[in-house]
Amino acid sequence: MKVALIGVGQAGGKLAEALSRDPLAADSVVSSLAINSARADLSSIGLDTLLVGAERVNGHGVGGDNDLGATVMRDDTNEVIDAVSGRVGSDCEAIIITAGLGGGTGSGGAPVLAHELKRVYDVPVYVLGVLPGRDEGALYQRNAGRSLKTLAREADATILVDNDAWRQAGESMDEGYAAVNEKIAQRVGLLLAAGEFDPANVAAESVVDSSEIINTLREGSLAAIGYASAESSPDADANLNTITSVVRNALLTGTSLPDATTAESGLLIVAGRADRINRKGVESAQTWLEDELGSMQVRGGDYPLDSERLAGLVLLGGVERSERVQAFLDQASEASVAEETPDATESLVNDDLDDLF
Ligand SMILES: Nc1nc2c(ncn2[C@@H]2O[C@H](COP(=O)(O)OP(=O)(O)OP(=O)(O)O)[C@@H](O)[C@H]2O)c(=O)[nH]1
Incomplete structure (x- = not known):
């Protein structure tokens, strides 16, 4: 799946840099850009960069003020869209914005950027958003809660x-x-690599293409991604249990959002040498995933990889009702109004957390 990658803020820039350097992502990331209001943070990022908000904050960042983060992105929308326009080519199938949601620039800027990009482009706009750890302070929790609520509305x-x-x-x-x-x-x-549909790729029994990623993510506003791998045997029959166990581990211990085991949809990708992938193992892992997620919409496919290991990757769409999202939104609301919220899906639309715009 070909994507343009835009990092916003310090965490966003570092995440975009890590992703653009990943060997598997190399063919998929067609362009990248790091945007920040802090000049010093941009100087250490090995990507093309754009400074925003220089008139208001003179390159010093927004100091955790995400209203100001939203304002500087909005003030400089024209420069940002100009810089992005040369980077979203006709082959681009999605735009991914990366950002830490707890700070100021990424937290406030990412929803504004998602809104503006959606006005200009037809391709989906996704955000890879970092939630602050539980020990990070109230400002980070509140920032992330408000950002997430606004992103749930603005991003695909x-x-x-x-x-x-x-x-x-x-x-x-x-x-x-x-x-x-x-x-x-x-x-x-x-x-992204698995979503690169290649008709010449005869080695894969069932390929994944970018529409399956898009359809999985379409089922809700929040998503998570999990992964696990294990040594495989040259004998495919011996890999039945290996496949079921890597998929269990990918979901139960390897996700980007721990405890996200309820989802509207799922995509399972089993990666490894084609002759080591056990079909029965893939089928039973897919059935297990459907039961575990409580979703009948679990798509699946293989990704041939020249490795001694077998890997399971799960993409979960629509994780709004998962425990971690609920716990996070409760914490963010407490930081905001010192009140418990009834339900995570509800928290994304009620008034306990202010929208950013
Ligand atoms: N995963 C990850 N999280 C990070 C990284 N750097 C910072 N964070 C987290 O991101 C949040 C802070 O966001 P930053 O990106 O540092 O802030 P910013 O968007 O640049 O905003 P300002 O500094 O306020 O201008 C906190 O929750 C940090 O824990 C990183 O490299 N990786």
């Missing part, structure tokens, strides 16, 4: 990445960020 889908998802004891903050960015790049890189 927001794939959520929980900064607590893969936290390891003893890791520094920067090491933790780098690990999350790499893991997301690996998952999204594989998803």
Whole structure:
């Protein structure tokens, strides 16, 4: 699936950089751009960059104020659309915006950018949005809640990445960020590569094309992505259990949004050497996934990969009702009005969290 990648804010830029460097994503990411209001943060990103809001904040960032993040993006919309227009070619099938939702520039800027891009382009606009970890302060939680609520309305889908998802004891903050960015790049890189429909690719029993990714993401406003892999045997018969167990691990321990096991739709991709992929294993993994997600809309396909390992990738569409989204929105609402909210789907539309615009 060919995409244009736009990172907004510091986390967004680093995530876009990690994804554009991922070997599997190389053919899919046709262009990339990092946008920020902080000049210093842009200087360390190895992508084309664009500074916004120079007139208001003089290159110093917005200091966690996401209303100001939205304002600087809106003020500079013309420059941003100009910079993006050379990067969204006719082969582009989607635009992906990456952003940390807890800060100011990415949190406020990403929904404005999604809104503007949707006015200009027909292709879907997705956001890869990082939720602050549970220990991050009230400002981050509230920012992310307001951003998410606005993104649920403006973007075609927001794939959520929980900064607590893969936290390891003893890791520094920067090491933790780098690990999350790499893991997301690996998952999204594989998803995009698998979505590159190649008719000459006779090795795959059933290929995935970009419309299946788009249809999976169409089923809701929030999404998550999971992955796991294991050593495989040269004998495909011996890989039946390997496939079912990597798919279980991809969903139960490997998702970008822990506890997201209720979804409107799913896409399962099994990657590995074609002669090692056990068809019965793929079918039973797909059935298990349907039961587990409570969805009859689980699509599936293979991605031939020259590796000794077999991998399972799951894309979940419509995870609004999952526990982690509920817990996050409760925390964000408490940070905002000190009140419990009844239901996650409801929180995305009620007035406990203000929209950004
Ligand atoms: N996964 C990940 N999260 C990050 C990274 N850097 C920062 N974050 C998270 O992103 C949020 C802060 O957003 P930033 O991107 O730093 O802020 P910004 O959008 O540049 O906004 P301002 O600094 O306020 O101008 C916090 O929740 C951090 O935990 C990163 O490289 N990877």
